[in-house]
Amino acid sequence: MKKNLSRKPARAPQKAKFEMSPAIQARMEKAMVSIGNIAGKQARKDDKIQREARLAIAETFDAWIDWLEEEAPDQIEEMFFELGCFATATNRRRMFKHAKAPDGVAERAQEQVDQWKAEEEAAREAAKAEAAGGANGHADV
Incomplete structure (x- = not known):
């Protein structure tokens, strides 16, 4: 049993392009x-x-x-430490001038920020080394 397929033109005829009247264009604007x-x-x-x-x-x-x-007096130092870790350098400096900021928390927060920066740099270097090693490793295949 054969199926009759209707023939469609390979390409649809081009329709006239829509042009907006000045009144419609003004209303749109x-x-x-x-x-x-x-x-x-x-x-x-x-x-x-x-x-x-x-x-x-x-x-x-x-x-x-x-x-x-x-x-909870022990929580004050932790709160200042956590805020300091996520503050910008300028805000960190300002924050630790607060009358209730415990001594030593500024240094602790700065050490944490420095550690995070070092870890981020090490990860970036490892990714570069892996990318360079991966490019060289494919040459052997």
Whole structure:
């Protein structure tokens, strides 16, 4: 039993290209400006919410440290250490000037940051060596 296949042209005929009228083009431009304004307004609103959230945390920080000093004094050094490990160098220096920052925690945090940098550099060098060794190893095959 044979199946009759309908023949389709190998190529579809080209359709006329759509051209926007000046009125439609003006309306599209106006709509894009409107969308841009709405997105900008929403972005500013979101930024304000995040600024306010960071300010609330900053304003609560000293009260939390005071509570921590009474309830778990051993946690203060650990908290400063952890924050210091993830802060930028400038913020780390500023952070450890805080009145409640324990002595020696700045050096401990800097040692940890230096260790992480050394490990990252060693991993980078190992990856380079492996890539160079892998390129040379394929020549033997």
